[in-house]
Amino acid sequence: MRYGPAVRRRKLGAELRRQRELTGMTSREAACAVGWHQSKVSRIETGSSGVKPADVTRLLDVYRVSDPELRALLGALCGAGSKDAEGSRRGWWYAxxxxxxxxxxxxxxxxxxxxxxxxxxxxxxxxxxxxxxxxxxxxxxxxxxxxxxxxxxxxxxxxxxxxxxxxxxxxxxxxxxxxxxxxxxxxxxxxxxxxxxxxxxxxxxxxxxxxxxxxxxxxxxxxxxxxxxxxxxxxxxxxxxxxxxxxxxxxxxxxxxxxxxxxxxxxxxxxxxxxxxxxxxxxxxxxxx
The missing domain is CATH 3.30.870 (Endonuclease; Chain A)
Known part of the structure; x- marks a missing residue:
């Protein structure tokens, strides 16, 4: 069975890959722009690993995605929501x-x-x-x-x-x-x-x-x-x-x-x-x- 978290990771990764391709950047170029190894970008885009909201924000900045609605949606797919006591972003259901x-x-x-x-x-x-x-x-x-x-x-x-x-x-x-x-x-x-x-x-x-x-x-x-x-x-x-x-x-x-x-x-x-x-x-x- 395919459970939700994996679904969200794959959906998020596919859209981040699409945004990167719209800029004409390779995954290596994107990784260099944020100071990562290329393998991290690849893992995110294939949905094989989770991604922090802050990392999604960095990628969207590099890809020059300014649409607030799109940024909010992609942030939600990686678990962003309201802040908890530790400053992490969570949905109300996290409680x-x-x-x-x-x-x-x-x-x-x-x-x-x-x-x-x-x-x-x-x-x-x-x-x-x-x-x-x-x-x-x-x-x-x-x-x-x-x-x-x-x-x-x-x-x-x-x-x-x-x-x-x-x-x-x-x-x-x-x-x-x-x-x-x-x-x-x-x-x-x-x-x-x-x-x-x-x-x-x-x-x-x-x-x-x-x-x-x-x-x-x-x-x-x-x-x-x-x-x-x-x-x-x-x-x-x-x-x-x-x-x-x-x-x-x-x-x-x-x-x-x-x-x-x-x-x-x-x-x-x-x-x-x-x-x-x-x-x-x-x-x-x-x-x-």
Whole structure:
């Protein structure tokens, strides 16, 4: 399996190589410009070793990359975020590193920097659209009644993730939901009623699009399981597909995989209800709940 950190290293390395080539510099010339051995530049560009945010900054300076958005994105791929007590740059999720698996931490970091997310869900509401009560019930079911403190910390993380749907540049989210997501009772009738109302509220946001696949749509390619496609501003080659499993996440980055899943999502969306009809559908289920 290819886990997140390796995915980020390869994506970052490939883009740094592209920026170097745009300047016409060789890897030896780039290494000389920053006072490194050529092998260090090669390891960074192939993703075979990690790279510090400060080193990325030095390379971008040498390559004369001035675009602040591009610099911020590439910095995020090497783990840059807010500063911790030691002055290292970390994302908010770093505080939960003892609680969360590394694959989940990396998923959050990708989600926080993505500009668009396309997701298929077949059993539960996407985490970015869950209410605290729903998230609490899902967490208990998934982990087999863990300690209450652990549940609350995991719910807190899930709620913190939802900040990507706010701000001046919110994540553009398009979610295709199997009807089972709406019909399967999670927690209690009251929890589900609250969750359906929340979906209607989230669905009213201009950057959130929901599409329900009714049971009547029959068999479709979505029955193979849920997935998420993250896309990043301006750099299509950074896109990645994430397949969630019970104990891990599988990251797909080959262009043929990306094309296959992008095509699958387009097909699923074509079989699903429109966003407007989806909201009507959810409202009808909510009224009958």
């Amino acid at each position: 939960y590193r003892d609680l969360l698996p590394s694959a989940y931490l990396d998923f959050i970091s990708l989600e926080s920097e993505a500009s668009h997310a396309r997701t298929l869900e077949t059993t539960v509401v996407p985490g970015l659209l869950q209410t605290p009560d729903y998230a609490r019930a899902v967490t208990r079911a998934a982990l087999g009644e863990p300690p209450a403190r652990q549940v609350e910390e995991l719910v807190r993380v899930r709620m913190a993730r939802q900040a990507v749907l706010g701000g001046s540049r919110p994540l553009q989210l398009c979610a295709v939901l199997d009807e089972a997501v709406l019909r399967h009772e999670v927690g209690s009738p009251e929890v589900m009623a609250g969750q359906l109302r929340h979906l209607l509220e989230r669905g009213s946001l201009p950057h959130v699009r929901l599409h329900v696949l009714p049971f009547t749509s029959g068999n479709h390619i979505g029955i193979t399981g849920p997935f998420v496609i993250f896309s990043f501003p301006r750099i299509a080659d950074l896109d990645v597909v994430v397949l969630d499993h019970l104990t891990s996440s599988l990251y797909l980055e080959r262009k043929e995989d990306l094309r296959a899943y992008a095509s699958a999502f387009t097909t699923l969306r074509a079989h699903a209800l429109s966003h407007e009809k989806t909201l009507e559908y959810i409202a009808g289920i909510s009224d009958g709940a």
